[in-house]
Amino acid sequence: MNLESTSDARASLAVAVLQFNPVVGDLTGNARAIIDLARQAYAQGARLVVTPEMALCGYPPEDLLLRPAFMQACDAAAGQIAEALADLPDLHLVLGHPLQALGDDLRTRSWSVPRRLNAASLIQGGQIRASYAKRELPNYQVFDERRYFVSGREAGLGPVVVDVAGWRVALLVCEDAWFDEPSSAAAAMGADVLVVLNASPFHAGKRVEREARMGQRAHTLGLPLVYAHMVGGQDEVVFDGASFAVDATGAVKARAGSFVAQTLLLRLAPDGSVSGAVAEPLGEEAEVWAALVCGVRDYVGKNGFPGAIIGLSGGIDSALVLAIAVEALGADKVRTVMMPSPYTADISWIDARDMADRLGVRHDEIAIAPEFDAFKASLAPLFAGLAEDTTEENIQARIRGTLLMALSNKTGAIVLTTGNKSEMATGYCTLYGDMAGGFAVIKDVAKTLVYRLARWRNAQAAEQGQVEPIPERIITRPPSAELRPDQTDQDSLPPYEVLDAILDGYMEHDRSIEELVADGFDRADVDKVTRLIKLNEYKRRQAPVGIRITHRAFGRDWRYPITSRFRA
Numbered sequence: 001m002n003l004e005s006t007s008d009a010r011a012s013l014a015v016a017v018l019q020f021n022p023v024v025g026d027l028t029g030n031a032r033a034i035i036d037l038a039r040q041a042y043a044q045g046a047r048l049v050v051t052p053e054m055a056l057c058g059y060p061p062e063d064l065l066l067r068p069a070f071m072q073a074c075d076a077a078a079g080q081i082a083e084a085l086a087d088l089p090d091l092h093l094v095l096g097h098p099l100q101a102l103g104d105d106l107r108t109r110s111w112s113v114p115r116r117l118n119a120a121s122l123i124q125g126g127q128i129r130a131s132y133a134k135r136e137l138p139n140y141q142v143f144d145e146r147r148y149f150v151s152g153r154e155a156g157l158g159p160v161v162v163d164v165a166g167w168r169v170a171l172l173v174c175e176d177a178w179f180d181e182p183s184s185a186a187a188a189m190g191a192d193v194l195v196v197l198n199a200s201p202f203h204a205g206k207r208v209e210r211e212a213r214m215g216q217r218a219h220t221l222g223l224p225l226v227y228a229h230m231v232g233g234q235d236e237v238v239f240d241g242a243s244f245a246v247d248a249t250g251a252v253k254a255r256a257g258s259f260v261a262q263t264l265l266l267r268l269a270p271d272g273s274v275s276g277a278v279a280e281p282l283g284e285e286a287e288v289w290a291a292l293v294c295g296v297r298d299y300v301g302k303n304g305f306p307g308a309i310i311g312l313s314g315g316i317d318s319a320l321v322l323a324i325a326v327e328a329l330g331a332d333k334v335r336t337v338m339m340p341s342p343y344t345a346d347i348s349w350i351d352a353r354d355m356a357d358r359l360g361v362r363h364d365e366i367a368i369a370p371e372f373d374a375f376k377a378s379l380a381p382l383f384a385g386l387a388e389d390t391t392e393e394n395i396q397a398r399i400r401g402t403l404l405m406a407l408s409n410k411t412g413a414i415v416l417t418t419g420n421k422s423e424m425a426t427g428y429c430t431l432y433g434d435m436a437g438g439f440a441v442i443k444d445v446a447k448t449l450v451y452r453l454a455r456w457r458n459a460q461a462a463e464q465g466q467v468e469p470i471p472e473r474i475i476t477r478p479p480s481a482e483l484r485p486d487q488t489d490q491d492s493l494p495p496y497e498v499l500d501a502i503l504d505g506y507m508e509h510d511r512s513i514e515e516l517v518a519d520g521f522d523r524a525d526v527d528k529v530t531r532l533i534k535l536n537e538y539k540r541r542q543a544p545v546g547i548r549i550t551h552r553a554f555g556r557d558w559r560y561p562i563t564s565r566f567r568a
Helices: 027-043 062-066 068-084 174-178 180-188 206-221 284-302 316-329 346-359 369-383 390-411 421-426 447-463 472-476 496-508 513-518 523-535 537-541
Strands: 013-019 048-050 092-101 115-124 127-133 161-164 167-173 193-198 225-229 231-234 237-240 244-246 252-255 262-268 274-276 308-311 334-338 362-365 414-417
Touching (some): 027 262, 048 193, 068 127, 174 180, 180 193, 180 206, 193 206, 237 284, 284 447, 308 316, 316 334, 316 447, 316 472, 346 472, 390 414, 421 447, 421 496, 421 523, 447 496, 496 523, 523 537
Parallel strands (some): 013 048, 193 225, 308 414, 334 362
Antiparallel strands (some): 225 244, 244 252
């Protein structure tokens, strides 16, 4: 659909990007937020206001899209937004939403059943004046869009270029801007600017890649490009915001902050230049830290939990989770529980108490020796003649998991688990023990990154003249599960520097065993790590969801069979 320009003269155009944090399924709340933010932007002079992809319903709505009642409600909510802004006739709102389209709705061929479109619609004068349907539907990593949507190409719908105050504005949705055809087709129709609606899940390094690709797209076409991006957490994915605009040369000339809800105001000039505030990008550790804080805050908040409970061991992983949780929720909504066994070192007690005191959270201690003795006594007749092994170690972890879940049930607070990606990969974790809980904060954080984040957070505190949240000894001590005398992680695993490097190559970059050995890794280490990854798929299937911060996380990104004999 092409709405012809009514004027050849073009003044500069004030644009507002609504970088906000929707809640999946909260159509009323999301619509109200969009209306309020659009009115505020209009009062600040913006005449083109752009929301992120699927802003109306939140992203990803997953199988909600398969429910006719949900699609009908989305269509109704879009109409309500149009009606609510009808008194501002020169406001042009580009809304991201799922659209249930019949053939007659979009003046195309008739279909026997409604088809779902991932749409960007122009709302103006109380009406939806035009709707663009996403053409490139991603079906990799965390995306399943071909399960839910028909592409604009398959639906027979072409590019959409609309008139906004004399500007010919091309509408695109996310993946479309990564491919040549959709944007080139819009440029061929005489577009003056590309407006791209996005809900692109975060992983480390994604912002840099995103800006580079969009800059290249703008430079190739000689057109400015506005990129509206979602912010906030939804289950295991987070969206980092950092909406931006590039000029016709591809240079970033406006950028919103990362992991913050805000409206980015910018101005497009007729010569293709762009002006606006440019937020400073975050560094690598700061970006991952912000993603983890955002993920915890939104998972706990959007699901209505009154607070969080953490089993604090005196080790680095639970220490990092505690520091993240306090920043995300506030100290008054976080409590910790130390559950020492006969093998717990005195320094673990001391360091756990120290950290809880530094962060100002409620801290309780429950010795598990009586329960452990009771379990062993109950099982003694059945275990007669058998030596102690990991069975007894796992019993301790499961006692702790039971106590934490009892506190969760009684208080309503969610248990945050503390296992990292290296442990999840190799099964160095206990089902119904340290894996028991509702949300896995560092599930996608490798052990080496755990240490980096801990040191980064302490350095930030020191720079601000604050007490370092994580006691130094927690960072420098050899890691241990403390489930048997003098235990360390490296009794069972290669050094974490080696383990994490193998994990990165095998899992995140699909390197084969032979390729990893050729890269210089010891074959015994490669065989051990890859074998453990395969053996422990059954554990990961039963793990709580956790925050994705790499381009391949366990969960939606990783769908391997539990039963498999393939080995390479």
